[in-house]
Amino acid sequence: MQQIFNFLIKYKAGLVFIGLLILGLSLTVKAHDYQNSKIISAANGVTGNLFHMKTNVSDYFRLASQNEVLLQENKNLQEELYQYRQQQLPKIDTSVVFNDTIFKVYTSKVIANNYSHTDNYLLLNSGDKNGLEPGMAVLSSLGVVGITEQVSANFTRVISILNRNISINAKLKKSNHFGTLTWVGEDPYIVNLVDVPRSAKVNVGDTITTGGKSFIFPGEVLIGTVEGFELDLNRGYYDIQIKLFNDMTDLGEIYVVKRKDKEEAMELLENTEQSE
């Protein structure tokens, strides 16, 4: 017994070191595992409020660029509206159309933004109280930003598209060939579209949009343009590099989109799996 105590006292620094190291490494491994990433995160009161305070100050320095983005978006929306009016000559009751949409849009603001890591997250300043839930699409006026992951009362953590764990259904706008959007972990302006079938005709400059084959993202949301591509001859699939429309290093006001029929569809899927 005496010897055990002596041993413990003699090597206490080493033992504390090893114990804490195991704790630290297990937290790290957990964070890399997307499936159960219940890690200690910034979506809690203390850090969230601190980031919120910071954003209140730093917002003033970004007013000009945010204004620019909003103006651009207004312009695009106006153009779309005119086009829409041109096509739909017989007047339609817009209130009915909007009540019937399956998407609900919330606005929110990015208060913490990472893009230099290999797995990045964002923090939004709205949460449970504002109606946000895990698994909703996060978009900016220029394109896709990420997916909500962890929601607390006032804050929400978002998996950025600059995260190696993310995979989003996307397609070539002109030919409707689908692929999976991923990130390799290096350049915050470039993402990759993999598993595009060989039959697709890919050109540099082609537009990539979301595929709409998911219950998270609406279809036809802009992502970026083709920067370069390689054909994997063994597997017969394209690996396409995409330049994002979005500047992920400068995010401000964003939209969170909820698909209202998601629960229903998920339930149906689960039921089929159970009955098999």
Add this chain to the structure above:
Amino acid sequence: MQKIFAFIGLVLLQTLILNEVYLFGFVIPYVYIMFLVLLPPHANRVQTLILSFILGLSIDVFESTGGIHASATLVAAYFRPQLLHLTFGLSYDYQTLSIKHESFFKKMTYVALLVFIHHSVLFALEVFSFDLWRLFLEKLLLSSVFSILLIMLMMSLIKKKLR
């Protein structure tokens, strides 16, 4: 008491200002490791380990990075006595060491070694993949240079104030 102020000050400095720096688009200097330099050379070993783990963990909480900063700071703290012995030699062994009064070159070596150990563990855990070794080296090299420069700068500022 001073320790606590340094602790909180460094966490705030790192999370609110330096994490937004992004030199050349992706380089972040990690200066909070300076805490280990500010601690007295013969501070209690177990206490130092626990403190540095908590320091790293608080950075992790802000950055949503799991435990990478906690592990990296812990490893750096564990090797601190060896580094002190290596750079300052006898004056450390005889417990007369005061980092403030050491030569610039020795201080720089000490800071550089500490930063290098910390950043190696940090980026290895962050990248977490052998395929990205080029990215790992790039980050390690660039971040280290700027962390060392900033820590030396801040040390000289603090020294002036103490006089």
